Amino acid sequence: MLKPGEPGPEPPPVLDLxxxxRVYPGPPAVAALRAATLRVTRGDYLAIVGPSGSGKSTLLNLLGLLDRPTSGTYRLDGVDVSGLAERERTALRGGRIGFVFQSFHLLPHRTAVENVMLAQVYNGRPRRHRRAAALAALGRVEVGHRAYALPTTMSGGERQRVAIARALVNEPAILLCDEPTGNLDSATSLRLLGLFDELHAAGLTIVVITHDATVAERARRVVRIVDGRMDELPAGAVR
Structure with a gap:
């Protein structure tokens, strides 16, 4: 039992590899990720960089519970996911991970608020509360005024903000971003990176997979992956 004023135990890492x-069977077999060890704590901001074919997509799929490792242990928010059934993995993914993709993945014939509401279907939130939560998430990323617009009438920056609102609406443990500025011009990219800075300052844990040094430089930590092997880079060594 803790004494008054005594700190409690440290929370587990959000991500712990x-x-x-991950080895894809052949012939020949391909080792896409090799004995990776990585810990991301709450409130961290990590960029993962590397050339095409280096293993970034494989790592993303493993972190997002879209694939399973061939060997090793992966804990998400303290939960060992290795032996979970697919239904359990789906529930954990929907409740603890927010995804942001390069191509937005918004349904074109659904309004912004409807796209965000759909993200809540599998997290158990009652239907009557979904619209209010979606509107709050859109407001948080400053596109509340576009709540009832269709994605086809929005700019790329607005669509990406809607996608971020969708990722945030379930209050995930981590925001996992895959080339989030890849379809944006430089000015819009800088505004989006400013939003990530604000979200990180508010305590959100962010992992960004990118090939863009400008994106990586905004992170607090940078890991480079080459030929399936990961190494953490010293500050300022992205370029």
Whole structure:
């Protein structure tokens, strides 16, 4: 039992990879990720960089519970996901991970608020509360005024903000971003990176997978992946 004023135990890392490998069967077999060890704590801001074919997509799929490692242990928010059934993985993914993709993945014939509401279907939130939560998430990323617009009438920056609102609406443990500025011009990209800075300052844990040094430089930590092997870079060594 803790004494008054005594700090409690440290919370587990949000992401904890221990010797994780992913080998795709052949012939020949391809080792896409090799004995990766990575820990991301609450409130961290991590960029993962590397050339095409380096293993970034494989790592993204593993972190997002879209694939399973061949060996090693992966804990998400303290939960060992290795032996979970697919239904359990789906529920954990929907409740604890917010995804932001390069191509937005918004339904074109649904309004912004409807796209965000759809993200709540599998997290158990009652239907009557979904619209209010979606509107709040859109407001948080400053596109509340476009709540009832269709994605086809929005700019690229607005669509990406709607996608971020969709990722945030379930209050995830981590925001996992895959080339989030890839379809945006430089000015819009800078505004989006400013939004990530604000979200991080508010305590959100962010992992960005990118090939863009400008994006990586905004992160607090940078990991480079080459030929399936990961190494953390010293500050200022992105370029």
């Amino acid at each position: 221990d010797g994780v490998s």
